[in-house]
Amino acid sequence: MNDTAISDALAEASAGRRPVTLRGGGVFSGMHRRVIDADEIDLRSRRAILEYEPRDLTIGVECGLTGAHMEQTLREHRQFLPLDAPDASQASVGGILAAAWSGPRRHRYGRPRDLLIGSSFALADGTLARAGGMVVKNVAGYDLSRLFVGSMGTLAVLLRANFKTLPLPDSARMFLAALPAGTRERAFAQIRNLRPEPAAAWWSTGFEREVDGEPGDDGRIAILLECENALLERATLDWRAALGRAGIPETRLLDAGAHASFTRLLDAPMRLPGVHALSYRSPSLPSHALALADSLAEVVDRFEMQRDLLVDIMNGDVTLRAVGDAASFTQMAGMLDDALHDRAPRARILAGGGEGHDRLDCFGLLPNALAQMRALKARFDPHGILNPGIAFFDGRHS
Amino acid sequence: MKIARDLAEPLIARGSGTGLCGGAAPLRAGIVLSFARMNQLLELDIENRRARVAPGLVNLQLSERIASTGYFYAPDPASQRASTIGGNIGTNAGGPHCLAYGTTVNHVLALEIVDDRGECFTTAVEDLGYDLTALLVGSEGTLGIVTSAWVRLLRIPSTTGVWLAAFPSIESASEAVSAIVGAGIVPTALEMMDATIVRAVESAYAAGYPADAAAVLLVESSGEPEEVASADAAIARIARAHGATKWQAATSADQREALWRGRKGAAGAVGRIAPNYYTQDVCVPRTRLPEMLAAVDDAARKHGIVVGNVFHAGDGNLHPLLLYDKRDARQVAAVIEIGNLVLARAVELGGTISGEHGVGIEKRNGMSMVYRTEDLAAMACVRDVFDPQALLNPEKIFPSGISCREMRT
Ligand SMILES: Cc1cc2nc3c(=O)[nH]c(=O)nc-3n(C[C@H](O)[C@H](O)[C@H](O)COP(=O)(O)OP(=O)(O)OC[C@H]3O[C@@H](n4cnc5c(N)ncnc54)[C@H](O)[C@@H]3O)c2cc1C
Ligand SMILES: Cc1cc2nc3c(=O)[nH]c(=O)nc-3n(C[C@H](O)[C@H](O)[C@H](O)COP(=O)(O)OP(=O)(O)OC[C@H]3O[C@@H](n4cnc5c(N)ncnc54)[C@H](O)[C@@H]3O)c2cc1C
Numbered sequence: 001m002n003d004t005a006i007s008d009a010l011a012e013a014s015a016g017r018r019p020v021t022l023r024g025g026g027v028f029s030g031m032h033r034r035v036i037d038a039d040e041i042d043l044r045s046r047r048a049i050l051e052y053e054p055r056d057l058t059i060g061v062e063c064g065l066t067g068a069h070m071e072q073t074l075r076e077h078r079q080f081l082p083l084d085a086p087d088a089s090q091a092s093v094g095g096i097l098a099a100a101w102s103g104p105r106r107h108r109y110g111r112p113r114d115l116l117i118g119s120s121f122a123l124a125d126g127t128l129a130r131a132g133g134m135v136v137k138n139v140a141g142y143d144l145s146r147l148f149v150g151s152m153g154t155l156a157v158l159l160r161a162n163f164k165t166l167p168l169p170d171s172a173r174m175f176l177a178a179l180p181a182g183t184r185e186r187a188f189a190q191i192r193n194l195r196p197e198p199a200a201a202w203w204s205t206g207f208e209r210e211v212d213g214e215p216g217d218d219g220r221i222a223i224l225l226e227c228e229n230a231l232l233e234r235a236t237l238d239w240r241a242a243l244g245r246a247g248i249p250e251t252r253l254l255d256a257g258a259h260a261s262f263t264r265l266l267d268a269p270m271r272l273p274g275v276h277a278l279s280y281r282s283p284s285l286p287s288h289a290l291a292l293a294d295s296l297a298e299v300v301d302r303f304e305m306q307r308d309l310l311v312d313i314m315n316g317d318v319t320l321r322a323v324g325d326a327a328s329f330t331q332m333a334g335m336l337d338d339a340l341h342d343r344a345p346r347a348r349i350l351a352g353g354g355e356g357h358d359r360l361d362c363f364g365l366l367p368n369a370l371a372q373m374r375a376l377k378a379r380f381d382p383h384g385i386l387n388p389g390i391a392f393f394d395g396r397h398s
Numbered sequence: 399m400k401i402a403r404d405l406a407e408p409l410i411a412r413g414s415g416t417g418l419c420g421g422a423a424p425l426r427a428g429i430v431l432s433f434a435r436m437n438q439l440l441e442l443d444i445e446n447r448r449a450r451v452a453p454g455l456v457n458l459q460l461s462e463r464i465a466s467t468g469y470f471y472a473p474d475p476a477s478q479r480a481s482t483i484g485g486n487i488g489t490n491a492g493g494p495h496c497l498a499y500g501t502t503v504n505h506v507l508a509l510e511i512v513d514d515r516g517e518c519f520t521t522a523v524e525d526l527g528y529d530l531t532a533l534l535v536g537s538e539g540t541l542g543i544v545t546s547a548w549v550r551l552l553r554i555p556s557t558t559g560v561w562l563a564a565f566p567s568i569e570s571a572s573e574a575v576s577a578i579v580g581a582g583i584v585p586t587a588l589e590m591m592d593a594t595i596v597r598a599v600e601s602a603y604a605a606g607y608p609a610d611a612a613a614v615l616l617v618e619s620s621g622e623p624e625e626v627a628s629a630d631a632a633i634a635r636i637a638r639a640h641g642a643t644k645w646q647a648a649t650s651a652d653q654r655e656a657l658w659r660g661r662k663g664a665a666g667a668v669g670r671i672a673p674n675y676y677t678q679d680v681c682v683p684r685t686r687l688p689e690m691l692a693a694v695d696d697a698a699r700k701h702g703i704v705v706g707n708v709f710h711a712g713d714g715n716l717h718p719l720l721l722y723d724k725r726d727a728r729q730v731a732a733v734i735e736i737g738n739l740v741l742a743r744a745v746e747l748g749g750t751i752s753g754e755h756g757v758g759i760e761k762r763n764g765m766s767m768v769y770r771t772e773d774l775a776a777m778a779c780v781r782d783v784f785d786p787q788a789l790l791n792p793e794k795i796f797p798s799g800i801s802c803r804e805m806r807t
Contacts, residue, residue: 053683056684056685057579057582057584100529110500110504111523127776129772133748133749133768134748135750136713136714137492137501137714137715137753138750139489139490139752139754139755139756140752140768140769141765141774141777142780142781143533144533147532147533149528149529150526151528166584167582227622228624228625230625231624231625234622285445285446286445287446363526366526368520369525369530372513372784373528376528376780379782379783380776
């Protein structure tokens with residue numbers, strides 16, 4: 001569908017008060033909404049690169065473009081964008097923005113929304129409009145492009161997104177290590193103070209198959225160094241020395257495999273062994289992340305489920321995968337969900353299979369400015385036709 | 399706010415009033431709310447690299463007060479000695495170092511807002527739902543009043559290099575800027591000054607700029623020593639290839655400081671050479687910089703007005719300063735005319751009518767040059783949701799005749 005067709009479809013749906021669902025890469029396979037009878041606008045065929053002048057370090061793309069395609073296009077010109085979405089070969093730019101996804105390199109390069117400089121979109125009544133542009137600084141009027149970030153397709157259909165791109169670092173090197181007993185806290189502190197600053201850093205337990213490296217008594221770490229060639233070897237020496245001081249005698253280095261290892265870590269929570277499993281991600285502060293991870297682990301242990309944990313050391317996100325057995329999982333999922341949200345109110349469900357999951361609280365804590373969001377929703381989509389069922393925006397949160 | 403509402407009078411938030419588009423100026427009766435004394439650093443959380451500040455805290459004071467911790471607040475408008483973080487949030491202020499670090503919106507983590515009814519709400523980038531934090535940043539006090547903000551702090555880089563390059567013409571300097579960015583080099587700052595500015599700055603501050611240069615680039619790179627060294631080599635090579643007559647490094651903290659003092663004091667220095675000046679602010683794609691500068695020069699020449707250029711070249715963000723005498727009606731008319739020509743040319747080149755100063759009163763009509771009625775109506779709907787009675791800084795941003803009603807329902 002081109003812009004006009006989307007505009008017509010929306011105008012018609014609006015006039016007929018018929019709901020419309022928006023389909024991106026579908027990485028979420030409907031976890032976040034009730035199944036309802038609605039027309040679908042499939043954005044996946046809209047994957048053109050509309051404007052790319054590498055010398056300006058800006059790019060404008062259609063929102064159905066996948067994260068992987070974006071990465072490949074930019075890489076040819078030695079540039080990149082830290083979209084860092086899981087399942088990048090499926091996840092679309094529109095979905096990544098609509099879900100307000102932000103990855104483990106955001107402390108260093110910003111979130112996708114930080115690099116977003118403009119957009120075009122279709123409103124519920126079919127009006128086509130745009131905001132921002134192709135310049136890296138722009139304060140002419142309200143920042144509507146960023147307003148739509150996190151909108152989960154409930155405010156407008158994103159058609160085009162413009163980004164400021166970044167020069168690609170010369171080299172990437174992944175540092176992997178098993179943590180000897182009693183080193184976890186010290187390792188966290190050292191890693192957060194490393195110079196040059198890590199591009200990403202994780203601590204994990206579990207995820208044996210998804211993540212490289214040997215399990216240690218205290219879990220293991222993966223730290224990504226991205227820098228110029230001239231700095232690579234000196235930084236490696238410094239990092240190893242600093243980690244040594246934290247009690248970590250050995251680190252394994254991946255050069256050729258660094259990118260693949262990074263991708264595996266992004267994808268890990270989306271890989272569910274069968275249908276009796278759930279993945280959550282909770283934001284938190286770096287200073288609280290370890291305690292939160294331990295606290296969530298305790299909850300899952302109480303339910304006698306198997307668990308895997310991933311902590312983003314630089315940004316504080318805690319990702320948890322809980323795997324149960326067929327006999328009891330469906331029945332226990334609701335209690336587990338409540339117990340996890342008690343400890344991590346902002347935890348959101350990333351992935352989950354099986355029955356009954358649409359009854360879970362996949363979004364977690366409602367925002368303080370919910371009234372403002374609902375008022376915007378009511379104004380931009382008065383008949384509530386866009387992605388109904390994402391309940392918290394239209395007042396039907398269970 | 400509640401008083402304003404009871405009186406049905408507008409309320410205009412004011413930081414330090416350094417805004418350049420009339421944003422904090424009331425157009426009719428109303429209440430001007432000054433944050434000058436709400437200037438506390440409320441919380442400092444170094445472990446999580448953030449601070450909570452009251453809106454009246456002066457930008458530079460934040461970095462100065464936390465310097466001993468090894469952290470700093472990155473957005474640094476040239477007005478940072480005077481302008482407040484609340485005002486910076488109001489305008490989404492940029493600054494020389496925004497080339498590498500981004501503008502204010504990239505550094506605000508959460509906001510506490512007083513709405514048009516005098517009620518409080520909070521937003522955070524991590525919150526579920528619409529990115530109201532980004533919407534409120536740059537909304538020029540028209541959607542709510544910022545009463546406190548959590549901002550990001552960055553670690554002070556281990557090494558910083560500052561260089562000065564002198565060029566025989568403004569064209570060669572702007573082509574060098576396009577080439578540097580085009581080569582995928584993003585220094586921490588890349589600022590340009592033309593001959594008018596260089597001479598004004600030298601006579602005011604003796605910053606060490608070559609007084610005979612037609613244009614000067616001020617370049618800063620920071621990071622690890624190896625990174626700074628390779629930026630030095632690569633940028634010097636590009637500068638020379640574009641005819642740079644001089645490539646000089648600041649070798650001490652004092653010299654770096656002196657070079658920056660010149661840049662940050664440029665506006666003040668210009669005040670010494672002309673009775674009045676008008677600062678224009680447009681942003682164009684970086685490859686279009688040479689064309690944009692040629693257009694500025696052309697327009698100024700045609701109208702017999704002296705122009706000085708001092709700007710954030712690496713971002714394509716121009717600030718032509720048009721020097722004039724406001725007692726001369728002809729000059730005033732010419733300056734307004736040039737200002738409009740500059741806006742029109744920037745839009746033609748794929749740019750925008752304001753890179754960092756905002757719309758305020760000054761550029762309301764310019765909004766229709768970049769946006770269509772539908773685009774503006776969508777913005778007007780947002781305004782209508784937050785402030786239906788138009789009590790918050792009314793008559794700003796929107797050209798007359800734009801309203802939310804123009805959306806089909
Ligand atoms: C609430 C939430 C939190 C998440 N948190 C994490 C996390 O912590 N860790 C993690 O690994 N992944 C997370 N993700 C997943 C990550 O964001 C996905 O990679 C991304 O959403 C997948 O994009 P997609 O194209 O598959 O989108 P889809 O799953 O197809 O769509 C996502 C949402 O965006 C809407 N949408 C899609 N395209 C458009 C468009 N063009 N315009 C408007 N709306 C559109 C859809 O209707 C849907 O509501 C999260 C996703 C959600 C929904
Ligand atoms: C010499 C000079 C150099 C400059 N250099 C730069 C530069 O490099 N980059 C740049 O971006 N700008 C620059 N400016 C412009 C100006 O300094 C910025 O726009 C600055 O952000 C304004 O801050 P202020 O505290 O003076 O705010 P004011 O001018 O008082 O207000 C600016 C706007 O913010 C709103 N506002 C103020 N406080 C609040 C609040 N608490 N809540 C909600 N809204 C509020 C006001 O209503 C108004 O619309 C420069 C100005 C001068 C004079």
